[in-house]
Amino acid sequence: MQQPYNVYEDRCPTRQVLDRLADKWALLILDRLQGAPVRFNQLRRDIQGISQKVLSQTLKKLERDGLLSRSVFATVPVTVEYALTDLGQSLIQTVSTFAHWAEQHMDAVLLAQVKYDEGAASTSGA
Amino acid sequence: MQQPYNVYEDRCPTRQVLDRLADKWALLILDRLQGAPVRFNQLRRDIQGISQKVLSQTLKKLERDGLLSRSVFATVPVTVEYALTDLGQSLIQTVSTFAHWAEQHMDAVLLAQVKYDEGAASTSGA
Numbered sequence: 334m335q336q337p338y339n340v341y342e343d344r345c346p347t348r349q350v351l352d353r354l355a356d357k358w359a360l361l362i363l364d365r366l367q368g369a370p371v372r373f374n375q376l377r378r379d380i381q382g383i384s385q386k387v388l389s390q391t392l393k394k395l396e397r398d399g400l401l402s403r404s405v406f407a408t409v410p411v412t413v414e415y416a417l418t419d420l421g422q423s424l425i426q427t428v429s430t431f432a433h434w435a436e437q438h439m440d441a442v443l444l445a446q447v448k449y450d451e452g453a454a455s456t457s458g459a
Numbered sequence: 460m461q462q463p464y465n466v467y468e469d470r471c472p473t474r475q476v477l478d479r480l481a482d483k484w485a486l487l488i489l490d491r492l493q494g495a496p497v498r499f500n501q502l503r504r505d506i507q508g509i510s511q512k513v514l515s516q517t518l519k520k521l522e523r524d525g526l527l528s529r530s531v532f533a534t535v536p537v538t539v540e541y542a543l544t545d546l547g548q549s550l551i552q553t554v555s556t557f558a559h560w561a562e563q564h565m566d567a568v569l570l571a572q573v574k575y576d577e578g579a580a581s582t583s584g585a
Contacts, residue, residue, distance in 0.1 A: 445525025
């Protein structure tokens with residue numbers, strides 16, 4: 334019997350996958366790997382504000398879930414490179430659209446925030 | 460001069476939007492609103508494991524960012540209904556694909572996890 338997965342069920346394993354992927358650092362890492370492999374230090378430089386520890390932990394989670402692969406080259410010092418797997422490729426277009434959505438819609442979001450805050454202020458002042 | 464938004468910059472306001480949207484509860488709420496408005500209590504029932512407090516807080520954040528609207532009907536008891544706005548509609552296809560991705564790829568993810576854990580075990584045993 335085929336196992337039916339349903340992300341709305343809290344005990345379904347897909348819920349844990351969604352929990353790990355629905356993370357700004359995971360999304361930015363995957364997005365940055367689109368197109369070509371990237372070294373650890375380059376990821377750290379490009380994704381501003383990420384700490385070495387969080388980058389390392391997030392890469393491990395994404396590797397364990399099969400979305401990216403890690404390659405070590407015996408240079409001095411050692412070079413560590415990350416790349417999307419086929420599984421990662423199957424999600425990358427969606428990840429990229431999601432990660433960059435706010436860049437295209439930031440003005441509309443800011444306008445909504447102003448309206449919301451005005452409404453909250455007039456309600457509390459009534 | 461037009462403001463260039465860049466989600467890779469940690470001080471860009473798009474980074475905070477991504478941080479709020481890249482959340483499993485936010486994604487499941489938006490996905491559940493696809494197609495038609497839904498009442499608060501229905502959302503709570505359908506999204507298993509979400510607490511009333513987290514649902515309420517996440518709905519407020521999504522409303523403030525302009526992705527959904529809240530309507531109150533003077534029934535007894537009062538009915539509160541949530542619906543996607545046009546801004547929310549602009550992201551819903553991406554959200555839906557992202558939220559349900561694991562359901563289609565869970566077997567591949569589980570296989571990757573087994574391989575990763577075997578590799579970690581053989582490394583630590585060497």
